[in-house]
Amino acid sequence: MGIAFENQVAAPQLPSRPAYGDNQTGTHLPERAGSLNGVIVPEQPGKNAIEVRGVRKVFGTGENQVAALDTVSVSIRENEFFTLLGPSGCGKTTLLRLIAGFDFPTAGEILLHGQDIAPLPPFKRPVNTVFQSYALFPHMTVAQNIGFGLEMLGKPKAEIEARVAQMLKLVKMEALKARRTSQISGGQQQRVALARALAPQPKVLLLDEPLSALDYKLRKEMQIELKRLQHETGITFIFVTHDQEEALTMSDRIAVMSAGKILQVGTPRDIYDRPAERFVADFIGETNFLPGTVVSKHAGVATVKFASNATIAAGYPEGFDPTGEVTLVVRPEHADLVPDPVKGTIAGTLANIVYFGTDTHYHVKLDGGGENFIVRHQNSRSSPVTYATGAKVGIQFEEDAARVLKD
Amino acid sequence: MAEPRAMDIKDQPGFRSIAVICLLVLYVPVLILMIFSLNSGSLVTHWEGVTLGWYGSAFRNEEFHAAAKNTLIISVTATIVSTICATLAAIGMTRVKPWRGIAAAFMVINLPLMVPEIITAVATLSFFALIAGTLGLNFGIGNLILAHTVFCIPFAYMPIRARLEDMDLTLEYAAADLYATPWNAFRRITLPLLVPGIMSGAALAFIVSFDDFTITQLVAGPGQTTLPLYIWNQIRRPMTPEINAISTILLMVSILFVSVSFLIARRRAK
Secondary structure: OHHHHHHHHHHHHOOOHHHHOOHHHOOOOOOOOEEEOOEEEOOOOOOEEEEEEEEEEEEOOHHHOEEEEEEEEEEEEOOOEEEEEOOOOOOHHHHHHHHHOOOOOOEEEEEEOOEEOOOOOHHHOOEEEEOOOOOOOOOOEHHHHHHHHHHHOOOOHHHHHHHHHHHHHHOOOHHHOOOEHHHOOHHHHHHHHHHHHHOOOOOEEEEEOOOOOOOHHHHHHHHHHHHHHHHHHOOEEEEEEOOHHHHHHHOOEEEEEEOOEEEEEEOHHHHHHOOOEHHHHHHOOOOEEEEEEEEEEEOOEEEEEOOOOOEEEEEOOOOOOOOOEEEEEEOHHHEEEEOOHHHOOEEEEEEEEEEOOOEEEEEEEEOOOOOOEEEEEEOOOOOOOOOOOOOEEEEEEOOOOEEEOEO | OOOOOOOOHHHOOOHHHHHHHHHHHHHHHHHHHHHHOOEOOOOOOOOOOEOOHHHHHHHHOHHHHHHHHHHHHHHHHHHHHHHHHHHHHHHHHHOOOOOOOHHHHHHHHHHHHHOOHHHHHHHHHHHHHHHHHHHOOOOOHHHHHHHHHHHHHHHHHHHHHHHHHHOOHHHHHHHHHOOOOHHHHHHHHHHHHHHHHHHHHHHHHHHHHHOOOHHHHHHOOOOOOOHHHHHHHHOOOOOOHHHHHHHHHHHHHHHHHHHHHHHHHHHHHO
């Protein structure tokens, strides 16, 4: 918490947003159509910063062909903190590399403010990347690293110096500007990598799991830092991660990916509360899966019967028609324990109690068998009931707690 | 404490004595050669006293000067040309999409390392004789430079390629991402980071060229005596410690180059 506070205090001293993107200084990539040192300048700033249209990427040939991306379409809005979330090998980094220009799509278009950039080499795209390994140039100082992009754009020396000074201030690295990148810590390298990618004021900033090499505390600090930078610069951030918690806390919108496909795009709340598929529910947060049978449906709400004959109302995603045997998903915090097994919708025996400090997880072995059902309880000074392992308990569900999902 | 140490080769019986014998066999002759360069007598086998006189006479010896000059012209030129070729070859072998015949190209580059040197020497001699006979071309000392350049390439190639393979490719992606054209990315990122590899490659090429005997002996024409050839000619006459002095000078030059190459590689690797 102290970290967050520190950042809030420091914020007012930083350059305000208009100063950063001030066109009068001439430092912004010009808005007019044309090119700057061969780097394209999009004509009409539209609503979408990036539009990925039917992009396929196939690696290998013949029998060894692997579709890393299987016809993916997604729109990323201006000034958005957009996250590509998925397990390793889901295609999220491939998509990022296609946007950066390190690879070219097998099929499909990638539009930047309406202009197809898919065939352009990386040095002609007004898009910059923060690499997972940071990829700082080891033979240059911190300041030289930050100024490299501007130098390659052919900016005048005075302008480069001014912008580098501005960026050093933005990431709080003024004191270390003359250091070699090998002489600074991992967290500091991360800041330099960010400053270097932000210095040319890209239309879109791509971040490839940039926090994965940091320890827990530093990662939390940088999460807040990234949000602040995105807010202050007004640049669209496309963030790749496999860490669902990171995605939920930082993103404006998230695209959940699996096996080369985008399964769902939505706000963190959408994704968490209304997952579109079982994979999404399973990947994001903890989830309980319960078998049941659909007995009736009305206006997007199904009535599902458990083996115990108890029934529950469960919503389901649009365009999905649940029938017969289905799986219900319930978040552990949307269920509650009751001491009397008869009062619960389902009942079981308390198999395990796991204490997490802020909350406690109760693992319930259901009477009908199957996986243990987990109930999460937020701990407070006045937790009314205490339970003991081996006790018979009932489980109650909050309203809207259960959803029926595609397997 | 209870760490099993039986597998440590240093603790095997006889390890120390074998190591000591190997080191003695390797370095005692060199040491004796160096010591006798200080012998005030005129025999290389009978010690009489200490003098630096043989170094003086070596430095005054005009044949030695001529040989040293030839050696430097050949080695420096061959080093520069072979290092450039090796650098280009290494980039062509590591920074491109795999192409048909890349394995064959690797073989061709490294062939001089595998072919017995005497074979290369005879082949080179025949080749130049053929050119001289049919086309009437003789490049003079250029023949030696050409021959040296060719066999130096694999020695220069190895450390440069190793350096390129160790280099983080992401750095080149980062440069391209920051608007560097391929040429700028090479000039500003790849080349500066490759310098230690190029330096070690050049140092190795220089040493290999500097003390080459077999190929030089066969290819060298009149007036193209290099230092190794000069020493060879001298020891066929009654030997004086002057030859020890000359050999010691050569040894020092070699040690200097190898050390510089090693130090550069180690400093940059950090």
